[in-house]
Amino acid sequence: MLARSAQRGTLSRRLRALADAALTPLSVDEVLDGFHPLRSGTDLKGKIVAVEAETADAATIVIKPGRDWTGHAPGQYLQVGIDIDGVRLWRCYSLTHGPRRDGHISITVKAIPDGIVSQHLVHKARAGQLVHLQQAAGDFTLPLPLPEKILMVTAGSGITPVIGMLRNLFSKAVAPTTAITLLHVNQTEPDSIFKDELRALAAAGHITLVEHFDDRDGLLDLARLESLVPDIGTRAAFACGPSGLLDALEQWYDERGLSLDTERFRTALVADAGVGGTVAFANGTVIDADGATPILDAAEAAGVLMPSGCRMGICMGCVLPMKEGAVRDLRNGEITVVVPGEAPGGVKIQTCISAAAGDCHLDH
Amino acid sequence: MTAVTKKPVNPIAHLSPEDIEEIGTRLDAIRQEVLDSRGERDAAYIRRVIKTQRYLELGSRAVLLGSIFPPAFIAGTVGLSAAKILDNMEVGHNILHGQWDWMRDPKIHSSTWEWDNVTPSDQWKHSHNELHHTYTNVIGKDNDLGYGIMRVDEDQPWHPFFMFQPVWNFINACFFEYGIAAYDLELGKNLKTPKEKRSEEFKANSKAVLAKIRKQATKDYVVHPLLSLPTGSFLPTLAANFTANIVRNLWTHSVIMCGHFPEGVETFEKKSIEGETRGEWYLRQMLGSANISGSKALHIMSGNLSHQIEHHLFPDLPSNRYAEVAPKVRAIFDEYGLNYHTAPMPKQVASAWHRFVRLSFPNGWLATTNTKNLPQQLVALYKISTADKRSRRVMLKLLERKAKQEYVPAA
Ligand SMILES: Cc1cc2nc3c(=O)[nH]c(=O)nc-3n(C[C@H](O)[C@H](O)[C@H](O)COP(=O)(O)OP(=O)(O)OC[C@H]3O[C@@H](n4cnc5c(N)ncnc54)[C@H](O)[C@@H]3O)c2cc1C
Numbered sequence: 001m002l003a004r005s006a007q008r009g010t011l012s013r014r015l016r017a018l019a020d021a022a023l024t025p026l027s028v029d030e031v032l033d034g035f036h037p038l039r040s041g042t043d044l045k046g047k048i049v050a051v052e053a054e055t056a057d058a059a060t061i062v063i064k065p066g067r068d069w070t071g072h073a074p075g076q077y078l079q080v081g082i083d084i085d086g087v088r089l090w091r092c093y094s095l096t097h098g099p100r101r102d103g104h105i106s107i108t109v110k111a112i113p114d115g116i117v118s119q120h121l122v123h124k125a126r127a128g129q130l131v132h133l134q135q136a137a138g139d140f141t142l143p144l145p146l147p148e149k150i151l152m153v154t155a156g157s158g159i160t161p162v163i164g165m166l167r168n169l170f171s172k173a174v175a176p177t178t179a180i181t182l183l184h185v186n187q188t189e190p191d192s193i194f195k196d197e198l199r200a201l202a203a204a205g206h207i208t209l210v211e212h213f214d215d216r217d218g219l220l221d222l223a224r225l226e227s228l229v230p231d232i233g234t235r236a237a238f239a240c241g242p243s244g245l246l247d248a249l250e251q252w253y254d255e256r257g258l259s260l261d262t263e264r265f266r267t268a269l270v271a272d273a274g275v276g277g278t279v280a281f282a283n284g285t286v287i288d289a290d291g292a293t294p295i296l297d298a299a300e301a302a303g304v305l306m307p308s309g310c311r312m313g314i315c316m317g318c319v320l321p322m323k324e325g326a327v328r329d330l331r332n333g334e335i336t337v338v339v340p341g342e343a344p345g346g347v348k349i350q351t352c353i354s355a356a357a358g359d360c361h362l363d364h
Numbered sequence: 365m366t367a368v369t370k371k372p373v374n375p376i377a378h379l380s381p382e383d384i385e386e387i388g389t390r391l392d393a394i395r396q397e398v399l400d401s402r403g404e405r406d407a408a409y410i411r412r413v414i415k416t417q418r419y420l421e422l423g424s425r426a427v428l429l430g431s432i433f434p435p436a437f438i439a440g441t442v443g444l445s446a447a448k449i450l451d452n453m454e455v456g457h458n459i460l461h462g463q464w465d466w467m468r469d470p471k472i473h474s475s476t477w478e479w480d481n482v483t484p485s486d487q488w489k490h491s492h493n494e495l496h497h498t499y500t501n502v503i504g505k506d507n508d509l510g511y512g513i514m515r516v517d518e519d520q521p522w523h524p525f526f527m528f529q530p531v532w533n534f535i536n537a538c539f540f541e542y543g544i545a546a547y548d549l550e551l552g553k554n555l556k557t558p559k560e561k562r563s564e565e566f567k568a569n570s571k572a573v574l575a576k577i578r579k580q581a582t583k584d585y586v587v588h589p590l591l592s593l594p595t596g597s598f599l600p601t602l603a604a605n606f607t608a609n610i611v612r613n614l615w616t617h618s619v620i621m622c623g624h625f626p627e628g629v630e631t632f633e634k635k636s637i638e639g640e641t642r643g644e645w646y647l648r649q650m651l652g653s654a655n656i657s658g659s660k661a662l663h664i665m666s667g668n669l670s671h672q673i674e675h676h677l678f679p680d681l682p683s684n685r686y687a688e689v690a691p692k693v694r695a696i697f698d699e700y701g702l703n704y705h706t707a708p709m710p711k712q713v714a715s716a717w718h719r720f721v722r723l724s725f726p727n728g729w730l731a732t733t734n735t736k737n738l739p740q741q742l743v744a745l746y747k748i749s750t751a752d753k754r755s756r757r758v759m760l761k762l763l764e765r766k767a768k769q770e771y772v773p774a775a
């Protein structure tokens with residue numbers, strides 16, 4: 001039995017080697033990709049199966065992932081790559097369902113003004129289109145076993161990872177006994193993504209929903225947190241939303257010695273623009289990079305293929321060794337300098353949050 | 365032809381430095397227009413061409429499985445030749461130039477692309493993109509000028525062995541892909557170096573070339589003929605693949621000859637490019653290239669190198685845009701009184717061959733020869749060839765002077 005399957009393995013390897021030899025410099029995989037893009041053994045892709053409007057400027061995109069999709073934990077995100085005006089652009093989106101029975105995955109995108117990818121996904125994406133995907137990533141997930149009491153704070157599109165968690169918890173045969181309070185902040189009621197579903201969960205007694213609308217209730221004042229959620233100190237806390245809110249919440253929790261789990265969609269870049277410089281790559285390409293633009297963006301704009309991930313300094317997917325030069329961390333202005341010879345193999349830098357602060361040499 | 369600056373009538377003497385910089389600015393503007401409008405349509409174009417090439421190649425190879433039947437042999441050979449030409453020209457050459465890097469598709473990117481050619485793409489990119497495109501038509505710098513083994517310019521000293529260059533040129537054309545590989549390796553220079561002194565880089569590169577040759581040859585001359593064995597088509601498939609490679613080589617060689625070697629295309633001296641401005645660089649590309657006029661099919665099959673002038677001005681713009689910018693480029697040529705060198709393919713090929721033949725003889729020899737004086741001329745040629753170095757130099761000078769007095773060249 002074992003011998004036969006081993007034989008079969010060798011046979012298929014031989015056949016593949018033969019086919020590769022017949023197709024060189026192409027490979028079998030590249031030829032098959034043209035016919036069956038979602039098959040296993042190739043770069044992960046997905047086919048859009050539905051685009052469902054959620055609000056005036058948000059939509060849920062349901063995607064059938066390729067065979068090699070390894071699944072995800074609710075709360076995680078994935079990178080989606082899509083060709084817009086002929087250019088492949090990658091962005092992260094939180095998965096808004098737990099694992100689904102039909103094997104599909106979904107993301108919910110809020111179109112931000114002038115946002116290239118979000119506007120495209122919400123208003124132009126159509127069923128049948130192919131997108132490129134990466135496997136799920138991120139550690140904004142609920143711990144197991146579940147804490148007894150949980151507080152979730154979300155604002156705007158920050159509801160996306162949380163709705164994934166909630167859908168997963170309450171689609172199970174036995175609903176968990178955890179007491180969940182969700183403080184959901186939006187500018188206005190019509191802006192609120194998933195409001196009907198959240199209200200239904202609340203009506204069914206699964207969650208306690210505290211809705212906050214800026215136009216009705218005024219800007220959220222954290223001094224009121226304890227009155228909105230009286231037992232806040234005893235709840236495991238998760239928050240996702242704009243940087244301003246997350247920064248304030250983190251400070252609030254810090255001051256009380258409590259811990260808070262956050263998911264950020266973008267990072268606040270504060271550093272003053274420096275002088276910039278050039279960035280040279282191993283193959284001899286040299287590009288100009290100003291002091292305010294992440295090296296990742298500058299290199300991509302010049303046509304260099306760069307590894308990337310969250311594009312905001314958290315996933316390390318963009319890290320490259322710098323052999324020589326100086327870069328500025330755009331989050332805090334910190335300068336990293338590499339003197340040639342002093343760091344064998346170079347110093348690893350995150351290109352998505354580093355701008356050139358002189359002429360740099362990247363080993364890539 | 366002689367380096368521009370040494371010519372009796374310098375074709376750029378009428379341009380002031382301001383004119384040249386103005387030309388540069390206007391060409392930059394044309395380039396920017398294309399960059400600003402580059403998008404979906406262009407991406408769809410290259411994907412369509414790649415797909416066509418793939419289907420054509422797979423289809424032709426499938427047909428050749430039964431190549432024992434003459435119609436299958438003919439259709440398969442024609443299809444495979446066309447597929448190989450597309451792969452090398454409109455697809456390979458242009459992707460390796462980085463014309464499609466802006467799409468950020470790792471599958472269609474200069475850093476990842478590999479082509480159906482014995483030169484590994486990395487080595488070709490270095491010698492072609494970095495050397496040839498930077499030093500276009502600069503004598504002694506641009507090895508594409510004669511690939512180091514041919515006399516393509518009056519300023520190169522004549523030697524009797526150049527008399528065979530039309531023959532070599534033809535052999536080089538038939539096996540062009542190997543010629544390019546040898547040239548990318550700087551094989552001639554390296555073989556002259558004693559074995560133990562050859563650089564590590566050369567050793568690694570030769571290894572890569574040999575590996576690529578092995579793979580390519582295994583595919584065309586072993587695997588596919590064997591796959592055709594069941595229908596008894598081993599030999600016909602082998603012959604078809606060999607023919608397709610030769611056709612592709614002859615075609616690419618012809619296209620490339622048309623780009624820089626027709627009579628009237630200018631060459632430049634090394635010292636004339638020191639401290640060259642952007643405008644001057646543009647001007648060198650304008651005068652150092654020639655176009656082929658013709659149908660859309662010709663443009664595609666030539667990889668749009670039929671727009672060699674536009675390609676040399678803007679080597680990294682998507683090839684499908686060259687036709688579009690050509691009239692604007694030509695308007696600049698006209699306005700500044702420069703010769704926009706373009707002609708149909710047969711004429712350009714003939715002109716390039718004429719130049720190879722003419723330069724295989726001493727300067728002025730062909731021009732001063734006619735049917736009547738042929739015997740004397742042959743005797744003179746024999747004398748020059750067998751003379752010692754110093755007397756040869758004197759005789760060559762005399763011949764050149766005579767030609768100048770008797771014969772006023774058209775170009
Ligand atoms: C881990 C992670 C998960 C994410 N999950 C989701 C999700 O579930 N749903 C979702 O809609 N988005 C999510 N995002 C944000 C998403 O990846 C994109 O940043 C967002 O869609 C904007 O991309 P764009 O191409 O439209 O904008 P761009 O064209 O890149 O930017 C246009 C302008 O908007 C600004 N901008 C960029 N991002 C934001 C932002 N988030 N808010 C406000 N202004 C911004 C830019 O500075 C720029 O000025 C997530 C991001 C991360 C890192």
Ligand code: FES
Nearest residue numbers: 309310311316352
């Ligand atoms: S892309 Fe995630 S850290 Fe840079």
